[in-house]
Amino acid sequence: MDNTKGVIVVENLTKDYGNNQGIFDVSFRVNKGEVFGFLGPNGAGKTTTIRHLLGFIKSENGSCKILGLDCWEKPEEIQNYIGYVAGEIALPDSMNGQKLIEHVAKLRKIKLDRAKELCAYFDINPKNKIKRMSKGMKQKIALVLALMHDPEILILDEPTSGLDPLMQEKFCELLLREKERGKTIMLSSHIFNEVEKTCDRVMIIKQGRIITEVDMKDIDKKRPEFVVTKFSLEQYFMDFYKKEKQ
Amino acid sequence: MSKLFSFQIIKRSFKSVWVWVLVAVFAQSVNYFAQSSQADNATELLANAFINGNIMFNGMIFLTLVSIFFSTALITNEVDRGTLAITLSTPITRKQILFSKGLVLVSALVSMNLLLGVLGSLTTLMFGIQFDHGTWWTVIALWLVYTLVVASIAFFIGCWFNKSRYAMVTIALILGGFYLLGMLSTIDNFEFLRFTTLQTLFNTDAVINGDFLWQFIALPLIAIPFFVGGAVKFLRKDLPL
Ligand SMILES: Nc1ncnc2c1ncn2[C@@H]1O[C@H](COP(=O)(O)OP(=O)(O)OP(=O)(O)O)[C@@H](O)[C@H]1O
Ligand SMILES: [Mg+2]
Numbered sequence: 001m002d003n004t005k006g007v008i009v010v011e012n013l014t015k016d017y018g019n020n021q022g023i024f025d026v027s028f029r030v031n032k033g034e035v036f037g038f039l040g041p042n043g044a045g046k047t048t049t050i051r052h053l054l055g056f057i058k059s060e061n062g063s064c065k066i067l068g069l070d071c072w073e074k075p076e077e078i079q080n081y082i083g084y085v086a087g088e089i090a091l092p093d094s095m096n097g098q099k100l101i102e103h104v105a106k107l108r109k110i111k112l113d114r115a116k117e118l119c120a121y122f123d124i125n126p127k128n129k130i131k132r133m134s135k136g137m138k139q140k141i142a143l144v145l146a147l148m149h150d151p152e153i154l155i156l157d158e159p160t161s162g163l164d165p166l167m168q169e170k171f172c173e174l175l176l177r178e179k180e181r182g183k184t185i186m187l188s189s190h191i192f193n194e195v196e197k198t199c200d201r202v203m204i205i206k207q208g209r210i211i212t213e214v215d216m217k218d219i220d221k222k223r224p225e226f227v228v229t230k231f232s233l234e235q236y237f238m239d240f241y242k243k244e245k246q
Numbered sequence: 247m248s249k250l251f252s253f254q255i256i257k258r259s260f261k262s263v264w265v266w267v268l269v270a271v272f273a274q275s276v277n278y279f280a281q282s283s284q285a286d287n288a289t290e291l292l293a294n295a296f297i298n299g300n301i302m303f304n305g306m307i308f309l310t311l312v313s314i315f316f317s318t319a320l321i322t323n324e325v326d327r328g329t330l331a332i333t334l335s336t337p338i339t340r341k342q343i344l345f346s347k348g349l350v351l352v353s354a355l356v357s358m359n360l361l362l363g364v365l366g367s368l369t370t371l372m373f374g375i376q377f378d379h380g381t382w383w384t385v386i387a388l389w390l391v392y393t394l395v396v397a398s399i400a401f402f403i404g405c406w407f408n409k410s411r412y413a414m415v416t417i418a419l420i421l422g423g424f425y426l427l428g429m430l431s432t433i434d435n436f437e438f439l440r441f442t443t444l445q446t447l448f449n450t451d452a453v454i455n456g457d458f459l460w461q462f463i464a465l466p467l468i469a470i471p472f473f474v475g476g477a478v479k480f481l482r483k484d485l486p487l
Binding site: 051054055056057058075076077079080082084086088090091092100103104106107108145146 | 252254255258327328329331332333334335336337338339482484485486487
């Protein structure tokens with residue numbers, strides 16, 4: 001781990017839900033301008049970790065900081081710099097997409113220019129009632145809400161779930177463009193293809209504990225070992241997923 | 247001010263409760279009409295409409311329902327459905343959410359009771375019931391303070407629970423329990439039960455006798471710890487968003 005000051009710094013974060021569920025002693029840091037992949041099987045603790053970063057839950061032990069600010073103490077300050085996509089999107093059914101976007105713009109005290117661009121980019125008609133929207137459409141609205149204030153840091157919990165392959169592709173392109181603009185991105189995902197395309201560094205969590213952290217450059221080097229290069233990352237990580245106990 | 251309240255949250259929250267204000271006022275107006283034939287004077291009308299009336303037309307029942315809807319619609323539903331995550335991933339603080347929603351809750355109850363006061367006095371005019379401004383508005387004020395206590399309990403529960411279903415059931419059990427105890431306490435041998443129910447503190451006879459100050463002191467003293475306790479819990483708890 002290098003010594004540059006991390007944008008997201010998590011140290012010994014612990015939340016014990018009993019029955020060996022929760023997260024235990026999780027530490028990592030995400031540096032500026034980096035795309036950080038966060039992988040792990042279902043129930044591994046990815047969403048739990050991210051909830052700490054957003055200030056939704058309080059850790060039992062350890063700390064997490066974003067831009068040097070404590071995530072539990074100062075969430076409102078941090079929120080100015082974060083765009084967040086939740087693992088389980090919940091939008092108010094009674095509103096229509098446009099109203100919701102305007103509502104959030106008012107809460108953030110920002111203009112709607114970028115929201116309009118994003119709606120066009122993702123090909124959404126936000127005038128529909130959210131109640132009648134398909135899963136993918138809701139997901140796209142959530143993406144617009146997370147990106148419309150052009151945040152420095154993106155925290156994305158399975159951001160492409162429900163999106164069709166074409167849209168997933170478009171989203172990856174967008175991420176890469178944001179990365180070029182110097183944004184820091186933390187991406188939790190089950191889609192290896194997407195991780196492989198975008199991430200600089202990847203961490204695996206399993207049963208609440210960090211198992212390994214790899215630089216994508218090193219994976220590229222390992223590639224020749226695999227017969228099918230296309231899914232090298234998947235093969236590499238499947239071993240970790242499948243291991244009975246770490 | 248801007249640190250405590252968010253105008254945008256107030257606006258949104260108001261949209262989720264104003265219908266219930268109207269429903270309650272409408273129901274209670276029907277109630278006035280139903281009770282008007284049996285009341286000799288205005289205070290009796292209020293007492294009947296709010297507390298003594300029959301089970302179907304009873305202010306206590308409406309109040310219980312309205313409190314359930316208000317506090318769960320404002321607080322618990324958003325946690326339960328997870329939509330609070332949208333607000334909390336903007337620079338809005340939990341404190342601002344709490345104070346804004348608390349303000350909506352209190353002002354909904356105040357406007358509800360003002361409307362009830364005005365509509366009730368119109369009813370007395372229509373039916374030629376003897377009316378005295380001082381007593382009338384004192385009873386309305388007492389009812390308002392009483393509703394705030396009930397709302398504080400519902401608010402407290404709404405803040406502690408993450409599932410609106412459980413919050414609703416718990417509020418209904420507690421407030422319904424008070425109502426039942428209140429009814430039982432009117433039966434001869436069960437008079438002691440009046441010390442176990444909140445309803446004792448809505449005493450219209452005391453207002454008529456001019457001995458009502460203690461109620462205006464006791465009720466807020468009950469409400470404050472519930473509001474504070476709910477707020478503290480909401481500010482500190484883990485939100486399953
Ligand atoms: N509030 C809670 N109370 C009790 N247990 C919880 C709570 N929240 C999460 N858990 C447990 O903690 C573990 C981690 O859950 P988490 O949602 O973080 O997993 P995840 O890595 O995001 O999984 P997925 O890939 O399915 O989204 C799970 O076993 C879950 O059951
Ligand atoms: Mg998850």
